[in-house]
Amino acid sequence: MLSAWGLGIQMYTNIKHDDKKWEPLKICLSKGALGSKILVTTRNESVAKMMGSVDTHLLRPMSDSECFALLSQIAFEKQKEHHNILEAIGRKIAQKCGGLPLAAKTLGSLLRLKDTVQEWNIVLNSEIWQMEIAEVEIFPHLYLSYNELQPAVKRCFSYCAIFPKDLEIDVNTLIRIWMAQGFLSGETAEKMELKGREYVQDLAVRSFFQDIEEDDLGGHISSCKMHDIIHDFAQFLTKSECFIVDITDDEDITAKEVFCRNARHLSWEDHGRASSPVLICSVEKLRSFLCAKYLPSHVLGTLKSVRVLDLSSCGLQELSPEIGNLIHLRYLDLSDNPIRELPRTLCDLYYLQTLNLNRCDKLSKLPEEIYKLINLRYLVASYVSYDAPSLPQGLEKLTGLRQLRCFKTERRGSRLGWLKILNQLKGHMSIIIDILNDESDVIEAQNAALKNKNGLQSLSLVFRGEVRMDVMEALQPPPNLLGLLFYGYVGIEFPRWITTSLNNLKYLRIKYCSSLPPLGNLQSLEEFSIFRMKKMKYLGREFLGIRGDGRAIAFPKLKSLKFYSCEEWTEWEDIREREEEDVVSIMPCLRKLRVYNCPNLKALPHRLLRRTPLDRLDISYSDLLIEQFKSRGGYEFLRPTCQVKIPSD
Structure with a gap:
């Protein structure tokens, strides 16, 4: 070891x-x-x-045969006609890779999209191989793939030079920035989003993006990165327009001036030291300004042409009223700032499409005239507490909204009816629900018409008081919902729709609630997490939804089941011995079971779990259960290959 x-x-x-x-x-x-x-x-x-290395190991370039092996692994991923002829051409192309793995990978991604001998020969005989620019020895390989892109995709790719190296790029943010710059064609926001995702996919297939992550709900690319050399290539393409200025060290701040006169897109990271250099550029011509850590006070009012303005993490406690003069602004990111109030002039930004207020925890309210932002499509604000900003009257006029991350009801008039015609909402939305016990609250919930908002993929219902059952029933989500969170619900019974209408639900979390409904008949549920059920002492068989005749299929697609901090939970009822052979199926796809901080749980249901093909069992901070496993060797119901994680003494 x-x-x-x-x-x-x-x-x-x-x-x-x-x-x-x-x-x-x-x-x-x-x-x-x-x-x-x-x-x-x-x-x-x-x-x-x-660095004074003790031992330096120089990696040699790959051989031509190794380059071809890597290239062909990608290029011949799908069976092609004329395979033998293409292989001969491919070996000649591999010789031009110069032993560089990234070149082989890039060319393989390019050739994968070509099916004919003629197309492969065009790559082999391209004049780009004659480039003799020393500092871009790998760029000819990249140019071949780059030149295959549509002009619109080329523009979107080269714009990525503005982001710092090794940045994990959020794809939703990237698409909204492309949209703000006018790079995406389409009559509606939905069509532009689809076009943006198409471009991201195209760039990923051609290896311009790497470290691809997909979201759990839609299967779309959610984040990606750019290899350093790919980033260098993008900067080479845009060297007269895109600049990254990083003021982070003593040598940098001794410079009196930073020149980037022709900049159109500028990323400026200044840590606010007294001797920071003077920026020499045509600020009034900037179309993008990404600022981190510190915003020079004189800059904001001069950005006359800016479309994308990122002021995240700048320590802003207030936003200058001059923001209202940036009449071309489409994208504004104020996330991670201690801003307490937004100026009224913000509402003069007629063309604003995206307003990001993520983690602006001290923001108490939004401007009263926010309804004037008729082109606003994305109001992004993720809140982890009840202190979400109050939404002003007029929100319902923003009919183009496609994302409203958080909606907060009020005790005096729930305001849920404001959601009535916001039917373009998509993605995730959280609704913070106050005490709703009046007849008027029922009408408001019905008017919200959540079940008609088919673009919603996930929904969080956060409760901070009692809610009558007819209000709960009226809050029925759309039938195609994929993810649901119940937080703080104190009702004994759950609304009927949670077990009868959510046939596509894949992810369910229940936190700080007082009971569990019979959820076994959720046909598509794959992940179920239960948090801090303080009043739950007994988990009965009704939770599985087993019928009296014994012909149940409980949780047919459930893969992961997790219990967290259910400190009063003492018993998990097992199926009866005489039922063991009669019950058709219980959690047949379960792969992972985790029990965390459930100190009073005495045992797991052995007969029930004997029917599940567990790959992993994780028990932590649950002393009685751990002791049982250690003293009785309680593994007889597990698969031989199951990984068991239990703390040792």
């Missing part, structure tokens, strides 16, 4: 020649545990020498 651990560090080339910058890092790392080793990876040998 290894007693030391490795730390991998990637050294970026923009500071590779300044050993002063490595000195503080080297001092920190020299205090590691005995036997620890540091692994430095770099594209420049001088960095290894500067």
